[in-house]
Amino acid sequence: MKLNAVAKACGIGQGTLYRHFPTREDLLAEVYRQEVDELVAAAPRLLARHQPVGALAAWFDRVAAYARVKRDVFAATWRGLAAHSLGPIGEAVELLLAAGRAAGAIRPDADARDVIVLISWLSRLDDAELDARGSRLLAILVDGLRAGPA
Structure with missing residues (x-):
């Protein structure tokens, strides 16, 4: 989609959009940042509503x-995005x-980096494979993170 079409769909002028997002990559990067923030x-909201493993x-x-x-988004741009997402x-x-x-x-030896390495494969799956396997593979990961019997 061209930026002028995005501006029109948002009900703003092209100048306004281009002042904030000079390139398509800039716009995609901001969408990505918002997704990471969400x-x-x-x-913490999920922890408030569910037991830890369910959350x-x-x-x-x-x-x-x-x-x-x-x-x-990574197909379009990379710089600056990794630093924003990996820490948070x-x-x-x-x-x-x-x-x-x-x-x-949760098993005591699992840490955040372990989980990030394991879930990084999600971004490599196409939509069909993510739909077909994603939930099952994530359930396997959750089961692997569960603490064993004491």
Whole structure:
């Protein structure tokens, strides 16, 4: 989609859009940043509504949807995005894992970097494969993070 079509769809002038987003990549990068912020903000809300493992599983469902955006945006631009996402996403993952460890539901040796490495494959799947396998693969990951019997 061309930026002038985006401006028209948003009901703003092209000049306004181009002042904030001089290139298509700039616009996509901002969309990506917002998606990361929403994903990070979901972690504490999910913990407030679910037990730790359930919150982690629900957060992984959001990660799968986010992976579609990430894949497409990364195809267009990369610079500056990794720094914005890895820190906050790692913090969100650690919040979820820490709650699970404190409840005895998540294995003590799992850390945020482990989870980020494991979920990074989501952005490499095309939509059909993500639809077909994503939920099952994330459920396998959640089961692998569960604390074993004491």
